[in-house]
Amino acid sequence: MPELPEVETVRQGLIPYVEGRVIKKVILNRPNIRRVIPADLAQKITDKKIKAVRRHGKTMIWDMDGVPGIAWHLGMSGSFRVNSEPKKHDHVVIELDDGGEIRFNDPRRFGALDYAGDLKGTDPYDPAFSASFLCAQLKKRGGPIKTVLLDQTIITGIGNIYACEALFLTKIHPATSAHTLSKKQGITLHAALIKVLDDAIRSGGSSLRDHVMVNGEAGKFQHHFNVYGRTGKPCPCCDGAIERLKQAGRSTFFCPQCQPAQRLG
């Protein structure tokens, strides 16, 4: 579920409950989610204050007072609830000094909790993520543009949904080699990425199955998809049928009329 917009809405929802609070207790119901949670993490952050809640790509970072910060990754199915009844798959529970209780739930256990480390990839909301930066990165890559967008070491935060939607807005075929895109296409793609992320954040993210905001409400951006998950349904632009293809093991959705294959050279 969680790409940048989903993690951002979770972050915004958590801030009023956790920022400035002191952690009183950390309960690990599952010491391993995707990876093993460091054995000393719970003890290290107990009685420490949460200074700030940041986000880098799809990772949410809690800066702690006097100790290393912690990094949450929501994987495919992670979500947070505040002051809520226990549920199956609540792997981490955090109790705060004001009596508040944060529950991290992740059925598929692809999520992770670790110390915050080096930040890789450029976040789309980083001022460094300019159109010219994107163009320069695309020039270096020969692979299909869709899989390049999913490479978190280049841009971090774009996932399967927003890669598909941004390419649709830009009318670029997902199999186009990244380095064959024109400067103009790079500039348009840059704008489309920012637009689709902005719109999705304003809608509370996309809820396909697991994503909910901290208050339990679902996001609404899935109602605005042009192509994602719409195989066989009419393209909102030309009425032709949306198609699905597989790239690097992931489904890609696109409109073959609006996003025609680019001729080489």
Next chain:
DNA sequence: CGGCGGTCCTGTCAGC
């Protein structure tokens, strides 16, 4: 180094 397939998990849905 780049690119791709397999793998880690649970849950749901379509098709038989």
Next chain:
DNA sequence: TGCTGACAGGACCGCC
């Protein structure tokens, strides 16, 4: 009403 297989928002690892 089962059962089975495909598939799901992600990202590591190992292989060419």
